[in-house]
Amino acid sequence: MACMDRIALKAQEREVLGKKVKLLRRDGIVPGHVYGNKLETEHVSVKGVDFLKVLKEAGETGLVDLRIGEEKVRPVLIRGVQLDPRTGDLFHIDFYQVNLKEKVTVPVPIVLIGDEPESVKMGDTVVLQTLNEVQVEALPTDLVENFEVNIEVLKNIGDTILVSQLNYDREKLNVLAESEEVVVKLDTAVTEEMKALLEEQEAEAEAALEAEGEVGETPVVEGEEGAEGVEGQVPAEGGEGEVAVSGEGEEKSQE
Structure with missing residues (x-):
């Protein structure tokens, strides 16, 4: 940098x-x-x-x-x-x-450098960059091209590099991001077998929800009562007018 x-x-x-x-x-x-x-x-x-x-x-x-x-x-x-x-x-x-004497705010990219951890090369883990750039406030002459982050320090699953660990001149640059925000982390690689298992579990969960919904549905009663309504119930006045109002509402929503 x-x-x-x-x-x-x-x-x-x-x-x-x-x-x-x-x-x-x-x-x-x-x-x-x-x-x-x-x-x-x-x-x-x-x-x-x-x-x-x-x-x-x-x-x-x-x-x-x-x-x-x-x-x-x-x-x-x-x-x-x-x-x-x-x-x-x-x-x-x-x-x-x-x-040149007034500070400006610009997005500065974050670039990963260094060799990948051995676990990544073996296919057991992946390096996930969760933050690609940060907003920086500084004088125009103090702006930097990018922030370099060395991923060689990531050794174990769950290891992270935070915004607070970015290397820059804190007297000249003000990074407008939470200090504990994660820039990059080492995570478990998702294998094809794991993907298939997750998809299978999602499909089973969706099927269970659909089945649950079918069981909970109220059956429709056919016949005279079902067609005319419950005995003793008084129809609302202006039933036709209600339909007209509904139609008017639809027309307004389309405008």
Whole structure:
């Protein structure tokens, strides 16, 4: 875990808006916005190839020095990347301009490192990562790329690594997660035999519940009493009206 180097990216002020931006995308140019730090939203565009290189290095936590045209460099974070659902190509980018003297909150990924325990290699256990990222509050220049967690310390079933055991500079970073929250743990591997047994037990439990429900059902009495109701019971007034009200309720629910 280390503070990240700042990466430069060139952008252009964008005058093409609305549906016309598809013409930019055809030429490999991606539309975007710059906002934040009491700034009015600005329309920009960047070369897709250049942006992908920056994204690979910076992720969501790395500071990017964005230069729009001939303006001075602005420190920004990549806050949102939209992809075309059909092609997977870059569709839109959001840049968040930061004040280097004010703290920001960003998600920082947790990366597992180290060799798997022998029990995992033997197929007896599995390493379960229950937390993939944590929210971190820090100055933009103090942000880190990720938190590395060494799983070699996991020896026995039930061993865990908690948020409180993450390695980072506590004077610079504030991790916004419960200290006792589990990041990763060593658990028993579920074999095919165990899966089959569990499925069989679930099926038996469902069958038992269905059988129990059938036994508890009230039998329907057929005949004149069943059709006309219990002797002496007075029908509710406006029976037809009640049906109409029910229908009206259905119409409202469909609106």
